[in-house]
Amino acid sequence: MKQYLLSIYQPEGGVPEPEVLARVMAELVDLRQELESTGAWVFGAGLHDPSTATVLRPQGGQVLVTDGPFAEGKEFLGGFTIVRAADLDAALSWGRRYALATGLPVEVRPFQGKAED
Amino acid sequence: MADASDAATAGHAGGPAVPAVPAVSAVEIERVFREEYGRSVAVLVRLVGDIDLAxxxxxxxxEKAVERWPSVGLPPSPAGWIITTARNRAIDRQRREASRGSRQAQALLLYTQDDPVEEGPVHDDRLRLIFTCCHPALAEPAQVALTLRLLGGLSTAEIARALLVSEPTMAQRIARAKAKIRDAGIPYRLPADTDLPERLRPVLAVVYLIYNEGYLSAGFGGEPSREQLCAEAIRLGRLLVELMPDEPEALGLLALMLLIQSRRPARVTPDGALVLLADQDRSRWDRELVAQGQALVRRCLRRGRPGPYQIQAAVNAVHSDAPTAAATDWRQIVQLYDQQMALAPTPVVALHRAVAVAETDGPAAALALVEPLALDGYYLWHAVRADLLQRLDRPDEAVPAYKAALARTRNPAERDQLERKLRALSPPQAH
Incomplete structure (x- = not known):
């Protein structure tokens, strides 16, 4: 078994209508239950807005603290899930579910090393 | 298969030549290599789970075959010999690296060296390997390179030459793709039935792209190594049909390639100039390839599940049916393009349809269809437009259109053809 990071990218600004958001959240809860019941769930969470981020940069033995985010962009990491899967195709089929549930692009990336079965 | 194992485990190469054994030439071994390389790698990937090791x-x-076969003769099953020998080599390698203690190494060691290698499921192995090479998680250039490397048995240098890329660039492209397969865990297995249509698309696209790379290189400056790509693509196309006989688009793709290839002898003059379909000497078409292609078109049309490759093949079958260019059934071709527009409307298909309309309804009707297409970057759009303007006796507009087409292609044979048309249109001015 391998572990994969499913990163969900969100466009800058624009929060969906409350009823849309409620539907998305309900689908994500279902999806998480399904992941857990099949043993594929490792961890997952949504993140606060990038404006809440703080960046630390090492500088001459000191660490400089600045207002974040690390990189400004039109899209930012909105949340992520870590799944355990036999191979990329299995991870992609979970990723596809997240993309459909959220309407957002999802990046699927393997962790180094192997996970225990 | 005992002799294969014996040969594989014998520590020494060569041995005294036995006069009764027919000599195996280097050409013969080369032929076996071309035919069996993909099959052997596919079986080995299944056994060892690692592409590089396989x-x-x-x-x-x-290499061992090159040493031994000339003196001992061709084994009864060359593929079986290669696969058994390769498997034993892989086992030896993994024994030596047993300290790694990987599960793959242990799994492999479960096979004993005397086990004959089964050739039964080999078909599935090659199909699995094709789907791995053409996985949508890999970029298309990587899919093409891996398919030529692993299934075609082409060396990195050959692929680089054929695809006009430097050898280090190609080596890096292949190495990165293999690393992604390994690190991202791209599986070595057949896609689920529900995913098959989506997964088949890149497989067919890769084979057709390989064919086109070879086809477009014909004529001036055509590298022999690039024309070899046509043969390689047809070989892969035949393999896909053999492995997926019920897949009509696989039949359609093979038919399309065979019908285009049948015109190869008439398409290029001895001095390398391209000859347009209308001007080709049809007696020089390869009748055997025409017959094979047309039989495949009939076979896939009977399935009643049309797709873009089948329709393009059918268009080419209509051309192949016509004893002269004037006898071409253009109405049927327009109908086929109508069908393709209904399935997958693209400006390029619309352009080809307009070319057929020029024959049924005249150049003015065709030009009206061509003008609105958003294909300014495509040399063929300008070339078709130029040709229609010329036929409408509007040379003042045709000349800049030919020049625009010339500015958009670097293919020497296409440029030569456009330049000839341009010269014919604007004869040198009298002094």
Missing amino acids: EEAVQDAF
């Missing part, structure tokens, strides 16, 4: 083992086995 490739090394198969290459070692062929």
